[in-house]
Amino acid sequence: MNExxxxxxxxxxxxEDKPIHQIHQICELIGEEETLAYLEKALLIxxxxxxxxxxxxxxxxxxxxxxxxxxxxxTWSQRRRVFPYFSTEPKVNNKLAASPYKWSWRVADFKRFKRYQRGAGLVEIKVVGKPLKVIEKTQVTVVTMRSGEPPSLPKGLPAPPATPTVFLILIAAKQWRKVKPYIGDPTNKLIVRGWPVYDKKLGTITVLAQSTTSTLRERAKQADTGETGPIEGEDMPPSVEDELVPEVVDDTEIPQNQS
Structure with a gap:
């Protein structure tokens, strides 16, 4: 800790002895890693x-x-120990409050939460868009998609980097058969909800699909039942990939023992 x-x-x-002693107290109370994260954020500001x-x-x-x-x-009790003359809530600094959140700040803020991380009950992701490539296997279909331009974001949120996020989606064969007839239509968009896993080796987010449908499949279901209403995904902003038809590769006859 002394280092x-x-x-x-x-x-x-x-x-001076007083601020150095306060730094030591802070490290003891909230941990060295979180204290260093505050230092990193102070340097960014x-x-x-x-x-x-x-x-x-x-x-x-x-x-x-x-x-x-x-x-x-x-917390109030922590603040009282280190800063007894500041035991009340600190006043909001107008300049800091008015400043837009910088994308670069997220790293320092994330480090502050590391020691509090626990498993969440459910983390679900929804991916809506046009597949880039489809590989059909016997029990699973593999789909790749990537993020496009972000929609209009709430005020205060930072603009994400221009580099798109790539998603590798694994869909069970039974679910895939329901949406496959619509994949060749350039107006169709796939809608997948599932369990996200960050794949460090591939640099992607791998999604294990729990439910799969598409805009045209949902529209066809409405036609069968006589229902009307908006279809999720149809209001997405236009993209350069909208007119593309995904490449579909049939690997169902290839032995599935690849490592």
Whole structure:
């Protein structure tokens, strides 16, 4: 822990006993990893122009930004131990509150939550769009899709990077047979809900499909029942891939013992 305290103090250029002792207390209370994440975020804010004091008459030092962020993220009891003169809720800094969230901040914020991570009851993902390629196997059909331009996002959210996210989707043969007749139509969009797994080896998100349908299949079901109404996926913004027909490869006769 002493090495971490020394590293943070040197980065913040803090030489007095009191702030160094506070850094040590912070590491003890919230952990070294989370404390370093606050330091990383303070450096990002400093590189983006810094942060002014509550009155707005001067710019905070790097140490001031660091301690401000830490105070804001602590519980009342934690804050009371480290900052007894700041035991009440810290005032919201208008400049920080008004600043749009930067995409680069997400890494430092994620590190702050690492020690709190637990398994979630259910994490489901929905993928809607045009398949790029389809490989049919005996029991499973493999589909690739990728994200396009993001829709209009709520105010305050950062713009994601331009690099598309690639999805590798595994669909059980029984579900695939229900949507296969519509795949060749360029107006059709696949709708998949399933269990997402980040595939580090492939650099993709692999989705194990739990339910599969398509816009044209849902429209056909409406025609059979006489129902009307909007179909999920039909209101998606146009894409350059809309007119493409996915390539379908039949691997059902190939032995499925590939490693």
């Amino acid at each position: 971490t305290v020394t590293k943070i103090a040197q980065t913040l250029q803090e030489t 400093e590189n983006d122009g810094g942060l002014k004091t509550e009155k707005g008459d001067r710019k905070r030092s790097l140490g001031g930004v660091f301690f401000y962020l830490v105070r804001g993220g602590m």
